[in-house]
Amino acid sequence: MDKIVNKSLKIDLHIHSEKSSFKDKDIVKNSNINNISTLIKALKFYKINLCAITDHDSFDYKLYSKLKEEEKKNNCIKKVLPGVEFSVTFQRKEKVKPLHVIAIFDDEDDEKVKKIEEILKFNADKKPNYNFNETFSENEFLNILSKIALDTLLIVHQKQTISSTSKPKQNDANSLGEEAFNEFILSEYFEAYEFKNRKNEVFNNLEKQNYKNDALLFITGSDCHEWDVYPRHDSKSVDVEFKHTFIKSLPSLKNIVPTTFIIFSSIFVSYNL
Numbered sequence: 001m002d003k004i005v006n007k008s009l010k011i012d013l014h015i016h017s018e019k020s021s022f023k024d025k026d027i028v029k030n031s032n033i034n035n036i037s038t039l040i041k042a043l044k045f046y047k048i049n050l051c052a053i054t055d056h057d058s059f060d061y062k063l064y065s066k067l068k069e070e071e072k073k074n075n076c077i078k079k080v081l082p083g084v085e086f087s088v089t090f091q092r093k094e095k096v097k098p099l100h101v102i103a104i105f106d107d108e109d110d111e112k113v114k115k116i117e118e119i120l121k122f123n124a125d126k127k128p129n130y131n132f133n134e135t136f137s138e139n140e141f142l143n144i145l146s147k148i149a150l151d152t153l154l155i156v157h158q159k160q161t162i163s164s165t166s167k168p169k170q171n172d173a174n175s176l177g178e179e180a181f182n183e184f185i186l187s188e189y190f191e192a193y194e195f196k197n198r199k200n201e202v203f204n205n206l207e208k209q210n211y212k213n214d215a216l217l218f219i220t221g222s223d224c225h226e227w228d229v230y231p232r233h234d235s236k237s238v239d240v241e242f243k244h245t246f247i248k249s250l251p252s253l254k255n256i257v258p259t260t261f262i263i264f265s266s267i268f269v270s271y272n273l
Contacts, residue, residue, distance in 0.1 A: 008246040009049040013104055014221025019055040022127050024225055027234050031227045033063045042230035047076045050251050052083035054102050057128040059084055059116040079251035082113045087135040092180035098135045099156055100171045106151040106253040119147050153257050158193040185215050191257055192219040220245045
């Protein structure tokens with residue numbers, strides 16, 4: 001692997017597959033290993049360099065491995081990382097809210113990556129082994145990460161702009177209130193906050209000025225469920241034009257996190273990197 005960053009990586013760390021069908025039903029029925037060429041074609045068309053399939057509270061090792069074969073080919077896909085989108089209930093004082101947390105794992109120990117699927121195996125009802133209202137409690141979530149025992153990048157949903165005065169969206173980080181939101185940022189609980197709507201970008205950039213040392217970092221994710229229409233969510237969605245995130249990094253987990261983790265979307269043109 002190269003040791004010098006020559007150009008930015010175009011990334012998408014939020015893609016779903018048929019493994020999420022217990023929650024997303026028929027919308028993901030064609031997003032499976034038999035149709036992996038559809039996703040690969042789309043990723044190549046949009047020149048994606050680093051990506052992850054992050055299904056709801058589950059992991060498909062065979063699908064991950066199949067997509068990862070693209071790393072060995074002479075195309076734009078330089079790195080495929082294992083990932084999961086967790087449904088986690090957080091409690092802060094009187095507020096109890098479920099948040100969606102994307103966990104991106106290091107891929108260097110493939111034996112540990114294989115075990116993710118077993119750790120998150122479904123129960124007899126073919127659903128995740130939730131322990132709190134169709135979610136994992138925060139303690140159980142941390143316990144699962146401990147069992148997986150891989151370096152992890154955590155990204156939490158923040159679909160609605162932080163500065164909005166309207167009711168926070170369900171599963172957004174700031175739905176727990178300002179005090180909890182500041183706790184997440186200042187304790188570096190999450191490395192980044194995911195948004196999708198371009199209309200929110202300017203407001204989010206203004207908000208991040210209230211935090212020092214780039215403590216509040218944003219990332220975009222397609223949240224694509226139907227590979228045929230990537231990067232849209234699905235064929236019926238009315239998504240605004242989606243802009244992928246670029247990072248100035250080598251294509252590996254250890255290089256895209258902590259101190260060198262700089263995230264910006266393709267319309268952030270003012271950064272001097």
